[in-house]
Amino acid sequence: MISFRQSLAILSGVLSILALFFPLGELNGEAVSLWSDSGLTAFAIVSMLASVAVLLNRLKGLKADLVLVILPHVGAWMLLSRLDVADQHLASGFWCLVVSSWLMAWLLVDQLSAKKTKTPTAKRFYSIVVPVLFGVWLLLLWELVVRGLQIPTVLLPPPSMIGARFMASTDILWADFQQTFLKAVLIGYILGCGSAFIIAILIDRSPFLQRGLLPIGNLVSALPIIGVAPIMVMWFGFDWHSKAAVVIIMTFFPMLVNTVAGLSITSSIEKDMMKTYAASYWQSLIKLRLPSALPFVFNALKINSTLAMIGAIVAEFFGTPIVGMGFRISTEVGRMNVDMVWAEIAVAALAGTAFYGIMVVIERACTFWHPSFRSSR
Amino acid sequence: MLQSTAINTNGNATGVAEGTKQGTTGQAEKMDTNGMSPETGTSSQEQSANSVINIKGLSLTFETNDGPVHALSDIDLTINQGDFVSFIGPSGCGKTTLLRAVADLEQPTGGELWVNGVSAQQARLNRDYGYVFQAPALYPWRTIAGNISLPLEVMGIPKSERQDRIARNMELVNLSGFDKKYPWQLSGGMQQRASIARALSFDPELLLMDEPFGALDEIVRDHLNEQLLRLWDKTDKTVLFVTHSIPEAVFLSSKIVVMSPRPGRIYDVIDCNLPRDRGLDIREAPEFLEIAHRVREGLKEGHSYDD
Numbered sequence: 001m002i003s004f005r006q007s008l009a010i011l012s013g014v015l016s017i018l019a020l021f022f023p024l025g026e027l028n029g030e031a032v033s034l035w036s037d038s039g040l041t042a043f044a045i046v047s048m049l050a051s052v053a054v055l056l057n058r059l060k061g062l063k064a065d066l067v068l069v070i071l072p073h074v075g076a077w078m079l080l081s082r083l084d085v086a087d088q089h090l091a092s093g094f095w096c097l098v099v100s101s102w103l104m105a106w107l108l109v110d111q112l113s114a115k116k117t118k119t120p121t122a123k124r125f126y127s128i129v130v131p132v133l134f135g136v137w138l139l140l141l142w143e144l145v146v147r148g149l150q151i152p153t154v155l156l157p158p159p160s161m162i163g164a165r166f167m168a169s170t171d172i173l174w175a176d177f178q179q180t181f182l183k184a185v186l187i188g189y190i191l192g193c194g195s196a197f198i199i200a201i202l203i204d205r206s207p208f209l210q211r212g213l214l215p216i217g218n219l220v221s222a223l224p225i226i227g228v229a230p231i232m233v234m235w236f237g238f239d240w241h242s243k244a245a246v247v248i249i250m251t252f253f254p255m256l257v258n259t260v261a262g263l264s265i266t267s268s269i270e271k272d273m274m275k276t277y278a279a280s281y282w283q284s285l286i287k288l289r290l291p292s293a294l295p296f297v298f299n300a301l302k303i304n305s306t307l308a309m310i311g312a313i314v315a316e317f318f319g320t321p322i323v324g325m326g327f328r329i330s331t332e333v334g335r336m337n338v339d340m341v342w343a344e345i346a347v348a349a350l351a352g353t354a355f356y357g358i359m360v361v362i363e364r365a366c367t368f369w370h371p372s373f374r375s376s377r
Numbered sequence: 378m379l380q381s382t383a384i385n386t387n388g389n390a391t392g393v394a395e396g397t398k399q400g401t402t403g404q405a406e407k408m409d410t411n412g413m414s415p416e417t418g419t420s421s422q423e424q425s426a427n428s429v430i431n432i433k434g435l436s437l438t439f440e441t442n443d444g445p446v447h448a449l450s451d452i453d454l455t456i457n458q459g460d461f462v463s464f465i466g467p468s469g470c471g472k473t474t475l476l477r478a479v480a481d482l483e484q485p486t487g488g489e490l491w492v493n494g495v496s497a498q499q500a501r502l503n504r505d506y507g508y509v510f511q512a513p514a515l516y517p518w519r520t521i522a523g524n525i526s527l528p529l530e531v532m533g534i535p536k537s538e539r540q541d542r543i544a545r546n547m548e549l550v551n552l553s554g555f556d557k558k559y560p561w562q563l564s565g566g567m568q569q570r571a572s573i574a575r576a577l578s579f580d581p582e583l584l585l586m587d588e589p590f591g592a593l594d595e596i597v598r599d600h601l602n603e604q605l606l607r608l609w610d611k612t613d614k615t616v617l618f619v620t621h622s623i624p625e626a627v628f629l630s631s632k633i634v635v636m637s638p639r640p641g642r643i644y645d646v647i648d649c650n651l652p653r654d655r656g657l658d659i660r661e662a663p664e665f666l667e668i669a670h671r672v673r674e675g676l677k678e679g680h681s682y683d684d
Contacts (some may be wrong), residue, residue, distance in 0.1 A: 160401050269514045276508040278501055278530045286526065293520045369517035374561060 006055055008107050013051030015052070015100035016044045022093035027085070034093045040082070043075045047100055050300040054107065067081050068108035076140050083147045090148045098144050105137050157339045165339040165344060173347050180325040181351050183240035185311040188247025193304055195248070196255035198299070203256075203284070204263045213343035214260070221253030229315040242328075246315040251304040258300035262293025295370050298363040309348060429583060429615045430456040430479060435488035437474055448642030452488070454634065458582075461609055461616045464634045467674060471541055471641020472619045472634075476585050479617065480508050492583070505531060507576030507581040511591055514567035515560035515575075521566040522556035523548070525575045532579055546574040549608060554597065566597035573605075584616045591621065602628055610653055612679035623676075624660055627651075627669045635672055637679025644679035647671055656683070 003331055023031040024040065035041055053059040059067060077097055082090075086243045109325070117123040137161045143152070146158040153161060166173065198215075220242050229246050236242035268290050274284040316326025325344050332340040364373055399528055437449040449471040456462050464472035468559055468587040479488060481497040492500035502508065507528075510605060515524045522543050529539045545569055547553050550570040560568055575585060590598045620626050624635050635645040649668050651659060659665050 098660045267514070269510050269512055270516075273508070273510065273514055274531070275482060276480055276501060277505070278504055279531045283531050287531065288516065291516065294518075367518075369559060369561070371561075 005107060005110060008103050008110070009051045009054040012103040012107070013048050015096045015103070016048040016051065019044045019093045019096035019100065022096060023091045024082075024093045025085075026089040031091070032088070037082070039078050040097060043071075043078060044097060044100075045367045047071055047104060049278065050104070050355075052181055052302030060170075064111065065108070068104060068111065070099040072104040072108065074102075076144075091257060094148065098141070098148070102137060102141060105133065107132050108337060115131045116363045124309065135281075151301070154336055154338050157342055160340050162342040162346065166343040169343065171340055173343060176325045176328050176344065177322050178352065179240060179321075180316065182245070184243035184324075185247060185308045185355075186241070186313070188244035188312065189308040190247035191244065192308070193255045193301060196252045197259055198298075199209050200256050200259035200263065203260055205281070210260075214256075217253050217256050220249060223249065225250065225311060225314055226318075230318040232315065233319045236341065238321055240324075243312045243315040243320075243324075247308045247311045250307045250311040254303050254307070255297075255300040258296040259293060262296030263289050265296070266292050294367050295363075295372075298359065298367060302356060302359045302363070305359050306352050309352045309355070311350060378597065387662055390538070417544070417618040427457050427458040428455050429460075429493060430454070431491040432479075432616075433489040435475075435478065435485050435490055437471070437478060437483060437485045437487075441536075449478070449485070449609050450640035450642050451605065451643075454630060454646075456617065456632075458615055459613050459631075461618065461629055461631045462617045462632040462634060463620055463632070464636060465620055465623065465626045465645075466636030466641075466646075466676065467621075467638055469641070470636040470638040472636050473587055474641065476587050476617055476619050477634075480506060497516055504528075505581060506585050507579065509569075509573055509576045509586040509589045511559065511588045513565075513572040515558060515571055517561055518558060519559075521552060521560065521563070521571050524560065524571060525578050528575060528579050534579070542578050542580075546578050547571075549602065550574045564597075565603060566593055567675060568599065569593060570604075577608075582614055584614050586616060586618045588619050588621065590625070598625070603657055605654070623669050623672050627665055627672065628655070628657070628660060633668070633672055635674070635675035635679060637675055645675040647675070 020034055020041070022034070024034045024037060025032050034044065050059065050071055052073050053067075054064065076095065079094070079101070082088075082094070109130055112126055112133070115126055117126055125251055142156075143158045146156055188264075196217075199213065201211075203213055225246060228249055229242075232242040233246040236245050270288055270292070271284070274288055279287070313326040313329070316324045317330050320327040325348055329341050332344070333337075367373060432452050432454040435449060435452040436447070439446040439448055449572065465477065466472050474483055479490075479492060479497060481501040490497050493503070493505050494581050495503070515521070516527070519527065525543045525546055526539050529542060536540070543556065544553075547556060550573055552567065552570055552574060555563065555567065555571075560571065562573070569592075573586075573589065590601050593601070602625060605616075608614075609629075616629075618629060628651075630649050633647040633649055634643055635647065636642065637644040647668060651665065651668075
């Protein structure tokens with residue numbers, strides 16, 4: 001029985017051998033053999049040997065890490081540099097090497113994520129390195145495939161092109177970010193989550209509101225955003241106010257439902273206890289029920305951090321001043337500047353992830369006591 | 378019949394001659410709850426200067442979908458200052474319900490209930506009692522010190538005094554040095570001790586304990602029993618203690634109330650005057666065993682062992 005690691009090594013080795021016999025590409029109608037490229041030939045042979053070593057369990061520990069860190073990345077760098085040769089069509093040998101080095105990087109990620117770490121710093125190091133490696137290889141393969149197969153940039157630009165566009169237009173991206181994120185998203189998010197939180201407490205106090213408001217909240221959350229957004233633009237104008245309104249509508253209900261649910265989870269013993277202290281409604285709310293509702297509240301805050309982003313960007317499709325991430329995406333698509341669209345998508349992805357990440361950090365600080373976060377303090 | 382003594386559950390009642398070994402065991406007064414008139418001899422007791430809890434003809438019925446459940450039926454009981462009263466009986470005999478009624482967590486459907494001479498609700502609003510629940514119910518987001526501080530914060534006690542009281546009560550339950558720990562970092566026994574410290578923190582004269590050690594293993598339980606006994610001896614508080622365990626009840630109590638189910642009622646009240654400075658080894662003493670035997674007999678006659 002061979003392990004998953006061994007099968008990765010076998011596949012990688014076989015592909016390196018095949019690369020030696022398949023053509024690297026085609027130049028002016030003539031096939032180019034891999035042997036004419038001494039760098040890639042050396043890479044193919046070394047990676048074949050490395051695969052055999054992994055397969056026979058000769059390559060272990062730090063040595064294995066070192067080989068697997070260096071080899072696939074040197075290979076990827078060489079393969080990237082071969083993309084630029086003019087008039088060359090890349091062929092099967094090239095793709096064999098791409099897949100082979102990708103498999104080796106996979107082996108590395110597999111090896112690193114299986115590491116048993118002792119110190120917390122080492123643990124943190126690996127928890128960062130593994131996803132970074134994963135992301136880097138995603139970008140590498142994207143770049144190699146898009147440029148190697150000469151896919152039209154309108155369909156999918158390579159990451160290098162998106163990166164170059166990103167660096168060249170940081171001023172526009174920053175203006176869009178300010179307009180969409182710092183104004184519409186943040187203000188809408190704070191108002192939406194804040195008002196939902198307050199109304200959840202009102203609902204908790206009065207059964208009348210519970211019967212009346214919860215169904216209406218449910219109804220509002222079911223409204224299609226592309227129906228609501230143009231109406232909000234008519235009501236609140238082209239600027240960020242209308243987008244903030246859409247964000248409020250989107251974030252309100254998840255926050256409301258979660259807070260109401262969170263406020264109702266305190267056990268009867270805990271409530272009885274507050275009663276034996278003759279605690280007032282507000283005392284038991286602040287000292288007992290709100291803290292125990294926090295895990296629910298943070299769930300809503302996390303869900304809403306991404307919902308708010310989507311809401312604001314989509315709302316900008318229905319009329320904006322000439323700035324904003326949604327505006328930029330819709331106009332640049334029309335002008336076939338797909339790289340700019342992707343740059344905006346990258347900004348949105350980064351901002352959304354950072355927003356979510358900040359919420360997670362705050363959550364950990366506030367609900368460290370919850371069973372899902374408890375550590376041996 | 379023994380009606381005149383039957384209603385008199387004060388410890389000072391001398392009544393039945395049967396089975397009293399002078400100085401070793403207490404007296405048992407049989408309660409005949411069926412044919413008894415609650416008025417008998419009550420008015421004099423109500424005035425009893427040192428009585429903390431007066432219960433007369435108390436009944437409590439829960440309305441459920443399957444019809445009414447008589448959790449408590451015609452309960453008469455007087456508890457004096459400094460008594461340690463255990464309530465023992467099988468599940469469903471209403472002992473916890475009785476304790477909760479005293480704490481104003483359940484509303485009786487009939488009869489009278491006075492705590493410190495006022496209604497149960499007024500006593501609760503006066504913060505006359507500390508209640509220890511079956512589970513520690515410590516808030517996981519508060520440290521042990523923070524949990525003990527909780528009732529003090531609710532009651533508006535200034536910070537400097539809070540710290541004083543926290544330290545004092547943590548020492549009382551042998552938890553000094555654990556103030557910065559969180560409840561989930563402590564063992565079950567330590568958590569329950571913290572919850573006792575929390576109930577004691579605002580220094581109530583009356584302590585209501587609902588099977589506080591029920592979820593603990595026997596070794597920890599023995600240890601906590603001894604500590605609780607010391608505490609009671611030191612502070613002279615009145616304790617109402619619900620339990621399932623006969624040895625625990627006999628070991629701790631100055632008075633044992635045997636209850637029987639369907640409907641929940643008091644079957645017997647046994648005085649239990651073991652020396653105050655008793656240790657765990659008293660459980661092998663003949664007087665201890667005799668009281669335990671009487672409790673068991675009471676439970677048997679009250680149909681507690683029936684299916």
